Amino acid sequence: MTRERLWPVVLAGWALAAAVLVLVSARAIAHLWFPDPDDAMRLAQVRDWLGGQSWWDVSQRRLWDGHFAMHWSRLVDLPLALMMVLLDPVFGQALSTRITATTVPLLTLLAVMALGAELTRRLSGMEQAKSAVLLAPLSVPLLYQLRPLRIDHHGWQIAFALLAVVALVGRPDRRSGAVMGLALAVLLTISLEGLPVTAAILGVAMLAGALVPARREQALVAIWTLAGLTLLLHVATRGPAMFSPACDAIAPAWIAALAIAAIGSTVPMLPYRMPLIVRLVMLAAAGGAALATLAAISPQCLRGPFAGLDPFVRRFWYENVAEGLPVWKQVPSWAAMTVGFPITGLIGGVLAWRASTGEARIRWTMLLALAASTFALSLLVIRTGATANALALPGGAWALHAMLTRARAVRMLPKRIAATAGALLAATPGLAAAALFGFAPAATVRGAPSAALTRPPCDGLHEIADLAALPTARLFAPVDITPQILATTTHSAIAGGYHRNLAAIERAMATFMADPATAHRWVLESGASYVVGCPGPNETEMYKQFAPNGFWARLERGDTFPWLRPVVIRNSPVLVWKVVR
Structure with a gap:
């Protein structure tokens, strides 16, 4: 055969x-609306390598002092x-x-x-x-x-x-x-x-x-x-x-x-x-x-790579990086999507183990041990959830096949259709959660309720490419939009969310929450020619929540400063100010 x-x-x-x-x-x-800032940074890294940067040098030359460690x-x-x-x-x-x-x-x-x-x-x-x-x-x-x-x-x-x-x-x-x-x-x-x-x-x-x-x-x-x-x-x-x-x-x-x-x-x-x-x-x-x-x-x-974080960076950056947080700190819908299918896979795997003997039972034992391990890891660090879902495929497939086999044996057509639909629903609880609660992979910023937007918001950050209209310069920008700046323009910036560069992260975030006089001093020290930002994303909303009279909050609501001159990019929601020295 x-x-x-x-x-x-x-x-x-x-x-x-x-x-x-x-x-x-x-x-x-x-x-080029990337799902995550890391995807934009990856593109920037590859283009830098193809542009002549050494294979062994993965530092980001367009950030901080030109030696932004990665x-x-x-x-x-x-x-x-x-x-x-x-x-x-x-x-x-x-x-x-x-x-x-x-x-x-x-x-x-x-x-x-x-x-x-x-x-x-x-x-x-x-x-x-x-x-x-x-x-x-x-x-x-x-x-x-x-x-x-x-x-x-x-x-x-x-x-x-x-x-x-x-x-x-x-x-x-x-x-x-x-x-x-x-x-x-x-x-x-x-x-x-x-x-x-x-x-x-x-x-x-x-x-x-x-x-x-x-x-x-x-x-x-x-x-x-x-x-x-x-x-x-x-x-x-x-x-x-x-x-x-x-x-x-x-x-x-x-x-x-x-x-x-x-x-x-x-x-x-x-x-x-x-x-x-x-x-x-x-x-x-x-x-x-x-x-x-x-x-x-x-x-x-x-102690792990994040043990030495100072309280400011931990609170305002690390604790808002959704992929590194446990399941109980996620948006409920995303938590349900992540853990639903691994649970189905474990149940199906146990049933398959009970029905097997000899070498097949040994293989299922090993798979179940790994599926349970990755499921436990996904509860502690949500980014492990994708691997847990992948290792749940054999158990989930066994359960789905068993349920569909029983559904096909039902004689009455309406009941058979209902049983088939129920089998598919039971085997894909994450998809059911997505349909019920929506697709929301990022954790929301914790703190006070979000302040009302006073400017048109950026839609997914792809508008950051509009900054290419400016002459090539160093931009003082929020941490999360910086990778998009590097990927879609020729500008340089201050900091991205990468933990080897805590001083740069702290300086960028603290500046947007500082009083205007302190922000003025730090922007000048950075050598930036422009201050830029995007209304709407979690990071800039967080600045408004925790510093309602801070630098960014005042910029967004239209306050003016003698050392900043507004620059309008036509048909773009991105806010830009030229630094007057």
Whole structure:
């Protein structure tokens, strides 16, 4: 019998999802209306690299004093840069940018759908894999990270986490171990945000190796591949800065900890007779030794990259970055969209585990451990929710297939239709939440009720491109619109929301909330030629809420100052003032 192929189903499902996403996003694509400031900054980073900035230099030269430090990896820049190099000569830079910013996220969506379907096929079978193809583009958190213009690193994190899990539940041999280690090494190099997910996947692989002798070779190859490739990728992407300490990106301390973990895990994974308790104790000791190594080399890293934030920056910047906050600090609708499908996936996974035996039950056990881990992580840090939704696909697909099978057995047509609709609704609770409560991925600013707008608001910040009408200069701008300024104009600015530059963030935000005399002094010190802002977004509304008589609040309501001369950009809601020296 000819084995049915999965890829035609994946391609058909992806093509339909991609077409819908492009149609829905057409206006945003036309105006480069990025979903998040990080996407605009990613575009600026790639263009700077193509413009001659070193592969090893990811600092932002157009911010602060020209050495605005960034912790990002160049790996995510590669597919974007490749498409731009190929398309710029054919379509011109403006159209090439839009094609690239649309195509790359959709290709990442294809990778996630294919990997999710393959993961489901390995656990359940072809019919459930087809259900996974249907469910993936119905997950709101997945779509948010994989839609057009979402060119930052989160989509690739999901894809490589899925690749590692697909390898984990596959044939337990050297090849799958190498693929797992490679995927995790890329995941960590892209961003250290992937460390908790990496630890969970590696931990499950090690526990499975301790319990099941046939899985020890896979686990051992995985951890050594991870350690070795992480070192190689670090050298390749950091170059002369490879020895610099860091808590927010791969650095020598993290590499040393991985090496110690690999060394310590070798003996308990060897195929010798050994009591299970001894293997488990040795694995725990290897983990403890890795933590001790990190503590000895970079003890500050145990507190996390945000431990040193001063109270001002923590209150007005960090606590308003929605993706880093727990689920209980999110807009209720977005919280429901994020956790709904993982719960369905866990329920379906448990039912599938109960119905399975032998090797299939081992695979479901590993998947359930990872699905539960990422679900717990998503409660603490909402950005993990997309990965949790991806790992919920096998359980959700099993549950949907089971419900649809029962629905098809109903004889009466009205009842069968109702049962089918109920099955789809139960399998996609996040989509139901989006329909009921609306799509609102960002946390609202906390504090006093928002003051009434006194000027026409900016609509999604794409109007920031109107600033290109000004002569190239340094702009004193709010933190959240600065990446859009860099991506769509030739201007420089003061600060973006990137935590290695706390002094710049504090100066920019404090200036807009300061009294006008203090703001005057700080603007002059910055060397800015213009002060700019956008009525309406959360950041400028926050300035009005917490400083109703501060610099921005007075500017927006029309107060004048002798050192600022209003500049009107025709048909634009962006507010601009020329600094008079």
